[in-house]
Amino acid sequence: MDKSETIKTRTIVIPDDLEAVKKLWFDYLVWGNDNMQERYGVHPHNPKEAVDQDIQQIDKFQPPYGQLILAIDEGNVCGLGSLRRINPDIGEIKRMFVHPASRRIGAGRAILDRLLLEAKKVGYKKVRLDSPKFMEAAHSLYRSFGFRDIDAYPEMEIPAAFKDYLLFMELDLTDDTM
DSSP states (O other), X not given: OOGGGGEEEEEOOTTTTHHHHHHHHHHHHHHHHHHHHHHHSOOOOOHHHHHHHHHHTGGGGSTTTOEEEEEEETTXXXXXXXXXXXXXXXXXXXXXXEOGGGTTSSHHHHHHHHHHHHHHHHTOSEEEEEEETTOHHHHHHHHHTTXXXXXXXXXXXXXXXXXXXXXXXXXXXXXXXX
């Protein structure tokens, strides 16, 4: 059996999954910050403060307009991704992360597939995201789903000082050729 067939996705359950979400978000921000510091000499977040803020605002990642999806491999949470509303027609994927020990087994693909399915259910016509330029494997995954590079969008939650280190992408969910 293909390893990717063992990856399951599900919507988070509050409060049961909050500790797993906090840990993955924290690990993602520490990993991202370390890479941004090493490559570009910048450190965008205080990971603990950013996670605390996201947990306080977790409703933006909840139905009816948002979603927070976990990936599970053999009973262990190994990744997550979230969807939030920009406006009635546009959703945004945020904080998509697969633990390094679980990469290349299809978890990222499973999370993205599920987030896009949820975005279509909400009725979004487009989905946007931002991603650090060094995350080339993630960019390849997004492009395989049809995402295209775009300019920075005004609703991004990234301080303007860091936008030069990011890639911005968009997927047209109304394109029937997907």
